[in-house]
Amino acid sequence: MANPRAERVKDVARLGTRSGRNKAGQFLAEGPQAVREATRLHAERTAQGGDGVVRWIFATPEAAERYPDLVAGSSGTEVRLAEPAVIAAMADTVTPQGIIAVCQQTTVALEEIIAAGPRLVAVLCRVQDPGNAGTILRAADAAGADAVVTTSGSVDLFNPKAVRSTVGSIFHLPLAAGVEFAELVEALRAAGIGILAADGYGDADLDELQDGAAAHRLGDGAGEDPLLARPSAWLFGNEAAGLDASELGAADERVAVPLYGVAESLNVGTAATVCLYASARAQRPKASGHD
Amino acid sequence: MANPRAERVKDVARLGTRSGRNKAGQFLAEGPQAVREATRLHAERTAQGGDGVVRWIFATPEAAERYPDLVAGSSGTEVRLAEPAVIAAMADTVTPQGIIAVCQQTTVALEEIIAAGPRLVAVLCRVQDPGNAGTILRAADAAGADAVVTTSGSVDLFNPKAVRSTVGSIFHLPLAAGVEFAELVEALRAAGIGILAADGYGDADLDELQDGAAAHRLGDGAGEDPLLARPSAWLFGNEAAGLDASELGAADERVAVPLYGVAESLNVGTAATVCLYASARAQRPKASGHD
Missing domain, CATH: 3.30.1330.30 (Ribosomal protein L30/S12)
Known part of the structure; x- marks a missing residue:
């Protein structure tokens, strides 16, 4: 040609x-x-x-x-x-x-994702920037998430800039795109998958949740699984506005990534990475010797 | 005008x-x-x-x-x-x-940074992309790092795109720019600051280091401080080539962020976020009740 x-x-x-x-x-x-x-x-x-x-x-x-x-x-x-x-x-x-x-396009229906029994799902709630969307998708892949879902009003994951930002990860895990939020919540609840909102103003501190999960992993593992170790869907919000009232209201827990310095907030891609890795650590099988 | x-x-x-x-x-x-x-x-x-x-x-x-x-x-x-x-x-x-x-420009001499007794330093080793550099700087701020250093051959942190990516964090913590790597290593060693290389091929697994730090935090705190809890400088490498042989050779430990999914690597900004937050968690004071 x-x-x-x-x-x-x-x-x-x-x-x-x-x-x-x-x-x-x-x-x-x-x-x-x-x-x-x-x-x-x-x-x-x-x-x-x-x-x-x-x-x-x-x-x-x-x-x-x-x-x-x-x-x-x-x-x-x-x-x-x-x-x-x-x-x-x-x-x-x-x-x-x-x-x-x-x-x-490699999208699947939400039902297919739920039917596979996912343990970790990343949900992009009206994320607008293709670079951020791609970064979250790549982080979800790295953290071993089972699927990525975008709600209606989100950037298209097949936008060329988003695809580039995934560095190949767009081909690695199931995607459901443009899902109605209410439908998503219903499907997650019916499947017994917890909903965690990444929210800078959340009252649960991610580090404290991680300490709880670590104590459970390093201890005798008795009692209920800690929150982070349970099957979860993380909600990540719009860059400017964050998660809206209905999204926050649907969450079992609103979780803040702690800010130790002067920064007032984290980029949504950065926050998503920290949250997804926290779940991955809490969910992974115990190292041999601990079983 | x-x-x-x-x-x-x-x-x-x-x-x-x-x-x-x-x-x-x-x-x-x-x-x-x-x-x-x-x-x-x-x-x-x-x-x-x-x-x-x-x-x-x-x-x-x-x-x-x-x-x-x-x-x-x-x-x-x-x-x-x-x-x-x-x-x-x-x-x-x-x-x-x-x-x-x-x-x-708000840069300071490396000596000034070292003299302040930093506990957590982010080092950009020939990072080229201004967006990545800004993201790392913002993550360093959020994780409460004490300073950011760029080695010679790195992108200029005052590049407008880098400044935008920091979302204000460029004004939050001391920066030393264009430092010769050999000088940096000498200064860190003299000050007793450990050097950790973020390296996808590293033999130390960040999650195992975090488990060690968590066990120490949650236990009686006796014995030597775990690696992540000690004063540390993290080295983050060039996007395409990673850290070079001399940079890797200078590190006390080469640490890999685990990849749980199919992704072959992490974006350097994402990896830096996970590493800096792991150190921040390990270094922060114990919650009251544990002292």
Whole structure:
């Protein structure tokens, strides 16, 4: 492909907009790392007889040479060679490193996530910044969360900047997008999953909850599981306004990440990381020797 | 001020470049929150007979009306009214919200930081992205760190994007910039401050260190302080390359943040947050009732 003005190229470029993505049900994975994670998931799904994820890979001849594993087609993906100007016209980034993939959106229904019996879920409540959303998704993956949910009014997780910020994690865990908050609460309650609100003004201190969980882990483990060790969904709020009254009202506990210095608040991505890791630590199996 | 092409306006705009900042020893704080933190520090310092921080505040008539506390001059700062086009020409952001401050760079010598007997220091080793640097600085502030140090080859903390990412925290704690790594190591060792390297391949697991610290806190507190509870400097590395061999070699311990999911790595800002909060938790005074 040599013509950056071709209809096909414009179709791909439209995935840079929310309406373009919604219409096509697709999104862009840019650069070798994202494409690699996409093909990995594609191979895994098709091996299980499921639908693939990667629709097309477009690569410059130079990128095709540099990343032979990505264009081998061994994962059953189709690769098209394209001139650098074509890749540039398709991509959202200035430097897409010569390779991009058009992927099917990988969202699932909320019911599917709940049915799998998740122990740790990250919920983005009207988070607006794609970089923050991507950072939370990546942190959720790192902390071993089972799923990520966005409520209606949240940024699109398939926004190119959000996808980049996940550094491949968007292909790692189930996502439910644009869920109505009331529905989510009902589903979580019915499944016995606790709801924790990350709230700078919360009356529970995350460090005290962690101390409780640590005492339980290091002790004889008798009695009720500490709050952080139970199956939980964390609610993370809008950057400017935080969680609203109905979101806070739905939570079993409003938990504040303590601020030890002069900072008045934490970035939502940073707060989410600390909260999700606190749950991961409290939930992980006891080290051998303690059982 | 009405002429966006005036020499004075260009002088301020040059603070958007590293060479301009170096030459002037100044930087830009954009928007009401940053300006508020700047004036707060300015008032605090001048009240103690020290040098101020804020050189000038420029505000549109509209912003001056909206933020009367910032233009009252009660902190001894000088405020100039300027047309929106002038503010726009001075600022790095597209929407500086009508108010910016020209500030003196607030760096101190490494010796000053060490002499104050810090318990927790964040070191940016050749971190390149201003957003990451600002996020780490903000997390260091939130975790109650005593200082932030950048080694030579790091991004300039006074880069406008870095300043924005700190959301005011750049005015909250002492900074030493562009320190030679060998000098830093010597100073830390001489002061008895431990060196911890945040390293995805490290052989110490942060969660195990936290369990050790928690057991100590919750127990009788006898015996040697656990590693995380001792005065420490955390080294955070370059986004692409991580810490180099000499940086890793200087560390008392190479500590990995555990990855529970499929993610192959953490963003350096995310990893730094988890590490600094782990130290903060281990170092904070025992809750009453445990003493």
